[in-house]
Amino acid sequence: MSSRCPVSLLFLLPLTLVACHRETRDYESDALLSNDRPVAFGANAYHLAQGQRLYAWMNCAGCHAHGGGGMGPPLRDDEWRYGGSMEQMVATILDGRPHGMPAFRDKITEDQAWQLATFVRAMSGRARQDMLAGRADEPANVEPLTLDSRKPVRRVTPKQDDATEE
Amino acid sequence: MKPEYDPDGYRRDGPDFTGEPLHAKLTETWRDGPGLLGWIRSVDHKSIGRRYLVTALVFLALGGVLAALMRLQLSGAEREIIGPDRYNQIFTMHGTTMMFLFAVPVMDAMAIYLVPLMIGTRNTAFPRLNAFSYWMYLAGGLLLWIAFVLNVGPDAGWFSYVPLAGPEFSPGKRIDVWAQMVTFTEVAALAVAVSLTATILKKRAPGMTLARMPLFVWSILVVSLMVIFSMPSVATASGLLLSDRLVGTQFYNSYEFGDSLLWQHLFWFFGHPEVYIIFLPAAGFVSEIVQAFTGRRTFGYTAIVLALIATGLLAFGLWVHHMFATGLPRLGYAFYTAASMAVSIPTGIQIFCWLATIWTGRPRFMVPLLWVVGFVVTFVIGGLSGVMLASVPIDLQVHDTYFVVAHFHYVLIGGAVFPLLGAITYWFPKFTGRMMSERLGKVGFWLSFLSFHATFFPMHIMGIEGMPRRIYTYPAGMGWETLNLISSLGAVVFATSVGIFVVNMLLSLRKGERAPDNPWNASGLEWATSSPPPPYNFAHLPIVQDHTPMWNDERPVAYGLRVEDREMLISTVIEAVPDVREPSPNPTAWPLIAAAASTVLFVASMFTPWAVVIGAVPVAAALIAWFWPKDMNHEGEPVIE
């Protein structure tokens, strides 16, 4: 076997980087220092899991439920009033948005915001499959992200937003 | 027409077709093909056994390295050599490697190699299945270790308790790798178990009734049956875990009326018998070695056989003693306490018999017997601390502490590894045709014996002094530093001593003295053939009249198996009366291909459930090709008396 091992390692070389990056437990959050944060956070299973925890801890579920929305808009579809990129989501979380999204800047740290964004991104079916978890240990209400595909958007009637523009 | 020809025109061995010409013919029929291809296609139990053995020993070495790393980290308080993340992976890998990739497979290895020789037949009942099992085992091991190298090493302990190992608290693929590795090794172990059971029950040489089987063969028979009953349990558990993690089923989610204790029950229903699956073959080694080195039949053959069977049965009745702290009903505990204590009775009986044999025999204190003595001195401590753990109140104190760590290392190293090393020394000449160095052997033995106790004895006290298991560091001032330091130093020496044993093996392999057929003047059939044995094991099948065929002066043999096709004798289950002559498969690569296909299926199914559907196709194809009736130029036929 000793003869086969390095061979298979060579085979897996590209996979290596992927796997290593997905699996690091980056609790010092060096990812924040990385110059490509969307990847540093967005492709790391540990940050995704932390994001899932924070989603509950910071009461996101109270407004956005498990992505279906409620007091806040749904997060499972791919409609983003304020932009769906990681950076935009982080901005939304940290600084809030006029129509009711509160600012979390002094409630969570910046890397936590990135972790949250990572999870929210996964909710809308845009995360790498191999970093998703089948379910959480909670009441099973939504179908597993691993089996979930992005929902088609149901357009909001345009009125509802400009109804409130000053 | 020549005498060795039958009326039906097939050549068979016989009194007048023997010696060199027969040897040449049989070798041509039974040997593996040439070159790498031949190596890959081999279905010879000896080649497969050797591969199994070497692979298992490599994993032992790897596991040992991990152990050394842990002792390094724990050698002092507040050490920061290894961080928590890596440490958790390391102790998980250590346990997993040792249990799944070393302990069980190494026993399989010895059995696959020795059983056919000991019962006087030419190959196992399902040679291709054996080959398949090896490839699966290898794939599983590679999967785990490659993953570890890629930082995807499992980190939830070798027992992978949910919900910690569940989808929420173990992100990424680490646990999936663990669970899938379990699947691999389960398949491998089950395949071997089936093959060995059939071999032992149907392939014994004429006259080797059940009551005349060597004790090692008995232990393997019991163990194989235990494997068949216990392994499915853990395979189920890991399957459920995978589907929880991958497709979000709720088997272990308490919210949806799953239960995390379900995991523990399933796991320990396998996990506890596992310990005996590892120990019983070792007991078999001891019986064989004692018999050989005291020059008398092991005392209390029947008692030992019954003890083996009793252990095999009781082993399934005490898994809950791993769960005393979970708060199950107290009354139930009483039963498991009793059962856990009861299981030490059969073990006690065996020890009594071995010692009685030594007492009444004429022991030669050569290395294998030394290992046996070391085994008794060490294992009994493990057994007795086991009795303590069986007691609920005491277990509640020392459960999940270093006391338990000490206990099972005494049982597994003292009870299984010591006899194994003895057994390897004992059968080394048969494997390789050369003797191992007695001097190096003795040095190795004493060094490991002493360093072992130095390493693991202090752990009893650490445990009582309150040091929990699976911690990557501990604060200063808990009074644990000295003991840990001693233990770590001991570990260094222990590692060296194992190193010495390996060196001894390698040196002896090169230039050990040549071994005769029966260097120890032992009594078993495996010594009736040359060292190492020819591809066909026996030119003529031996006929057995009592327990110690090699100690009789005349050794009758049976004639009449074909020499140009692979043909084996099937005998009756109990009396081993020759029954049918059956063709035995030729070398083939299909087991390897099937294993490769299964590997693709298993690995891919960690990423998408569809892999199970799509991956099933190549597997099915490979199996069809494997079983396609070909080169079977004749059916089995009754024995001509």
Next chain:
Amino acid sequence: MKRAFAISAVFALGGCGGIQSAAGRDGMEGSLIGGLFEVFLWTTAAVYLFVLAYLAIALVRGRRHRREAAGLQGQPPPDADRKWRTGLIVFTGATALILAGLTIATWLTDRALAKAEQDSPVEIEVIGHQWWWEVRYDDPIPSRMVRTANELHLPVGRNARITLKSNDVIHSLWVPNLAGKQDLIPGRIADLVLHPERTGVFRAQCAEFCGLQHAKMALDVTVESEADFGRWKAAQLRPPPVPTGGGALAGYSLFQSRQCSSCHAIAGTPASGMVAPDLSHVASRRTIAAGTLPTTHANLAAWIDDPQAVKPGNNMPEVPLTEAELGAVTAYLETLK
């Protein structure tokens, strides 16, 4: 033999077996179990002696046989084996008897433990989190319920019934000096009764592997007189005073306005976070970060400054604070006596 002594030596130490030792006999369960352990210890030691002796003699006898008859194989005279057969039966019987005895001893101790669990106990609820302990002292009047973290205070000579819950993974509460361990399993409720008999300060630790920081999930246990216990409880019920000036005041407003209050609660202030330890009286506890560091100014500062360095992987983020802010927050926390 020497082993047997080594262990018993540990036990001879009795209570002085350290602040986290099963050898400690500081609680009724502890001593009952300790007693049982000694029974087992001496019995097994005796058995072990017997085996060693047996082995030794066997080796000697065997060697003699060998010298006598350098002959080959062959069975010893059958009557010899018959003698041994009776020996085997006696041995088996003896083993069975001893084990039966031990089983009964176990059962009796278990009964005794079960019996000890009556009478009016202090009702406590312990909830395991990754990686800290939430502790609640229940009270018929809910407003007199005490909520603290990572510390247990127990009145001596009185039962404490601890209800065990977990809200993430399986943990196990183990106060070796007082009693055996009991698992905290999500979705299940177990309880553990402690009966401390000696005052003192002990340490408990999580005994079931629970992830990254399993090693640093400990709990301080203080066994004190009923009076001291009452005082402690009263003090816990008093909300800490809001600082009136100085660094502490700055720290207070930082605590309320920054990340701290999203997770931590301080009685009598707006901060009501519930996912991290309640800090109402953090300065009165012996250690911080679940028994990881003794409560000192330096340690508090170090912990707040970079929790991941102290306890890698724990769930407390590194809150960006300036030197001054850090000092202020630390100063404030130190006022929470």
Next chain:
Amino acid sequence: MKRPPMWLVVVLAVLIVVIVGGAIVLGAPDRRRDGPFGLRADQVAELPQPAARARPARWYEAPEPDQWTTQLGDPSGSRYSPLAEITAGNVGSLEVAFTFDTNNARGHEAAPLVVGDTMYVTTPYPNDVYALDLTRPRPTVKWHYQPRPLQASQGVACCDVVNRGAAYDGGRLFLNTLDGQTIALDAESGRELWRTKLAEINKGETITMAPLVAEGRVLVGVSGGEFGVRGRLTALEEGSGAVAWRAYSTGPDAEVLIGPEFKPYYAQDQGPDLGVHTWNPDGWRIGGGNPWGWISYDPELSMIYYGTGNPGPWNPSMRPGDNKWTAGIFARDVRTGKARWFYQSSPHDLFDHDDVNESILLDIPFNGRLRKVIARPGRTGFFYVIDRETGQVLSADPYAHVNSALRIDLVTGRPVVNPEKMPKPGRVTRNICPAAPGGKDWNPSAFSPRTGLVYIPHLNLCMDEGEVDANYIAGTPFLGADARMYAGPGGHRGVMTAWDPVGRRPVWRIREDLPLWSGALATGGDLVFYGTLDGWFKAVDARSGKLLWRHKLSSGIIGMPMTYRGPDGRQYVAIFAGVGGWSGAIVAGALDPADPTSALGFVNALGDLIPRTEPGGRLYVFALPG
């Protein structure tokens, strides 16, 4: 071994298909019983005899029929109008007189007001007010007032950004804005007279309720039971907007305005500072109990009656104790605000059963005596009849399907909770009925003196709920529960029940396919009006429940119907279309039905609403052709 014969396999397969298929078909909720448009009345009892009828309070006189000045029509909260021009006989020909678009796509839970020849229309956030001149055949906007509440307030409105309308008194119009201000307008000109800030949205506080004016006080309560808001009712001077008194729903007696004159009927409510002692330490500071529902006023006793909302968080195990004074009803002196009595319908509320529903002031014969009572169809699914002088519960009977409580113990006043439905940590509790919105939510019933019946538009929903850990962060939700609702027994989600409070039994029921989220209106023409979520505005016979007329509106109906006599002397009936609210949020908020927990679990019960209606706010006014 032998393979079973092919035919056997086939037969077995067929059998299985038949059985399973059959099971599915039969097991499916039977919609057919609901008849066309999900409507069919079951007469389950006779009308009560005149002698044995509930009657309005002694002092009650029906509101002047040509105006409608409060949301409930009159202080006793009966939502009854004596207008009888539209009757069972002619309602069939009712037609749209005019409509008015509010250009607002959120949930319209209010009713318009009519004073003289002006109609006052209020909208959900941004809470605009329109005054319509009814003298014109096509009414025109007299004036339009925009309070411009803070945008961010939308984010802390638990269940859509609704508003339950304005109140009129003495030439002034009073309204509340989502961001927590009470505003007084000059009814003639729409000029702002004063505005008082009563809520802090950064703490999750909003105001959605309709104010009530009594004895020169404007009574306003805050919302935010899902945000850990400490509930309180504030009385403002009608003239100046200055705070007259403020009564909290939790905390020390002094702040709850509990004094010597506080005489609760039941022992469980007696004792000092229960608002503190029935909570875990500090729990009361974030304990909810928001009076966001209806207030009734008894001029004779000069007392007001209002309910307090659910305690926070939803997760009950995080707030041990009875959690006074949440989920109960207060009787207070309207001048001083001093509490007179309190009755807690859900001590230690387990299922978000606020007690904010309307209290209808009635006099009913009880044990031979005429008792002054309030009649309340509660969230708990029980119909309470409570003596409004003492707070004694005279009767409590389930009007909806209830399994969360076995009964109400009239001796202690406490519900006997069904142990099977007690939430267990780490386990989902299945099939809790009624679900979180209760047997009936905020949408008010109507009482007709002519039949002595209370017309209850209510729900038939059950839920699965699991406790999860809640975390309090000011201005974010404070829930700790994961719920999922679905139709109760029978498969229908709404019911219109005509309840006889004396006979303590339903007289007739109408099964509605969709949950009823609109208020009811009873008229002198023996008609009952109500609307459905898919936009059907219905008139049924007050005596039999027979469907007499229905009209499909542009959007789902969650508003409250009202009626008035126009300047031209004809009777008009007005109703808002504009789906939304907690139930309709799935449409108004474009929520994702793939997540059953959306809108706190309501979406799971209303996935099929999406194709059945459109968002969009419009006022419909109907009249007979003429």
